[in-house]
Amino acid sequence: MNLKKIAQIVSVILGPILWLVLLVLLIFKSESSLDRLIILSMLFLVFFVLVPFGYIYYAYKHKKIKDLDLSNRKQRLIPLILTNISLLIGSVFINYVGNQSTKDIIFLFLILLLINTVITVFWKISLHMALNIVFVLLVNAYYQWRMWYLWMFIPLIFWSRLYLKKHTLSQITVSLLLNGAVVLLFLRMKHLI
Numbered sequence: 001m002n003l004k005k006i007a008q009i010v011s012v013i014l015g016p017i018l019w020l021v022l023l024v025l026l027i028f029k030s031e032s033s034l035d036r037l038i039i040l041s042m043l044f045l046v047f048f049v050l051v052p053f054g055y056i057y058y059a060y061k062h063k064k065i066k067d068l069d070l071s072n073r074k075q076r077l078i079p080l081i082l083t084n085i086s087l088l089i090g091s092v093f094i095n096y097v098g099n100q101s102t103k104d105i106i107f108l109f110l111i112l113l114l115i116n117t118v119i120t121v122f123w124k125i126s127l128h129m130a131l132n133i134v135f136v137l138l139v140n141a142y143y144q145w146r147m148w149y150l151w152m153f154i155p156l157i158f159w160s161r162l163y164l165k166k167h168t169l170s171q172i173t174v175s176l177l178l179n180g181a182v183v184l185l186f187l188r189m190k191h192l193i
Contacts, residue, residue, distance in 0.1 A: 010160040014052050014153055019135040020049060026105055026142050039097050045091025051121040052083040069165060073124040080117040108186045110180060126167045126175040132157045141192040
């Protein structure tokens, strides 16, 4: 197997799907009621997965975007705006069902998505790196820093996106530092670090 194929595999495995599953696990960890877990899972599935990824798939099939990675910065804007709207609507419902920890995680996710969307208007930022650093930090914080091995994903995704020429060094680095700093600030405010 050549390096390009390895980089592509790393990029797919460490893409949005993995981290959305981990977000669900974070929510599951923070919720105690089975009824609320079921409702939250359904809300999450609709507003955080089906609507955003459904649109991306639709746009790809109808040639509105060039690839599922949203490599073209300008083609990212409509999917990101739609994702912001979908998450905002979903978070309104989650606000009625979820506990405070769940609400906090969703709020953080909304803030990060908005920041990355605004940056994307002017400049291409690595959303893969953003997702990886956000969830490595969150998962570790919520599991008392016992999942230290997740840190190996950061250099892997960094290398993968750079090797595949999906991003420049600065696009990946800024994403890592900016999203990491916002999450660390959030964790500090919540007394998790």
